[in-house]
Amino acid sequence: MLLVHHLTLNVAKTKELIVDFRRCREVHTPITISGAAVERVSSFRFLGVHLAEDLTWSVHTNKTVKKAQQRLFFLRRLKRFGMSPRILRTFYHCAIESILTGCITTWYGNSTAYNCKALQRVVRCSERIIGGELPSLQDIYRKRCLRKAGRIIKDSSHPSHKLFRLLPSGRRFCSIRSRTSRLRDSFFHQAIRLLNTS
Structure with missing residues (x-):
């Protein structure tokens, strides 16, 4: 054709x-x-995100966890070779956290508690190997949502700019109506709630 x-x-x-x-x-x-x-x-990988026909994120999180766990092997090897915590942390951010948080604003809000726990287990395992605290995926998700929303608000030419409307008070944003939890937990709804509570 x-x-x-x-x-x-x-x-x-x-x-x-x-x-x-x-x-x-x-x-x-x-x-x-x-x-x-x-x-x-029934599912398809597009730009690194596994989209499923039921719009759930179990396929994506399972594949992400599996890929991140493979990288934990290399983190353990670096620890065994006597690398400093700073180098181990750098490796974690570059090789493991980057996998766990790829396009996180798209899928994390609609992920089930079970999937979120599976992802967080990888972070906790990394903490034990490194011997220090690492940012939780929930905190990363919140920061990236706020950062992305801030960029959309500043860019009047963005197609989604009109979704972020201030109320007459000028302090809070107008919430978007949603009939389903799938829509309520999507990026724009989550971002507006985060902006109104931050």
Whole structure:
């Protein structure tokens, strides 16, 4: 299939992910490109984040924990070789924390308590190896939410700038209505709550 920009879609690399929360789900006809059916998947990795068809983050957190635990092996090896706590901490921030907190503002707010505990266990294990306290993922999430919200508020050309509206008092931001917990725990709702309580 030739597109307007003269690019050809690769059917082997194209996936179909259906997100449908209706009670009476319809049967979705398969997508075909040049006569070939596109593979339908239940989860897909996009820009380092595993998106699932039910919009939960269990797949992403499980993969993240597994990848971070593999890096703990190298942290233990560095400790065994007699590296200083400063070097161990630097390695943790670069090789382990960067994995645990990748796109954290997108998924952490909607993660289950079980998934958050699994992620925090990696941090606690790292603390025992390093022999010092490390920032919790909850604190990192809060800081990054506030930082990202601050950037959006300052940038009037940002598509989401209008979501951060001040109340007439000028001290608090107007909260956004939400019918589902999935939406209530998303970034914009969380960011507004954090801004109003900070």
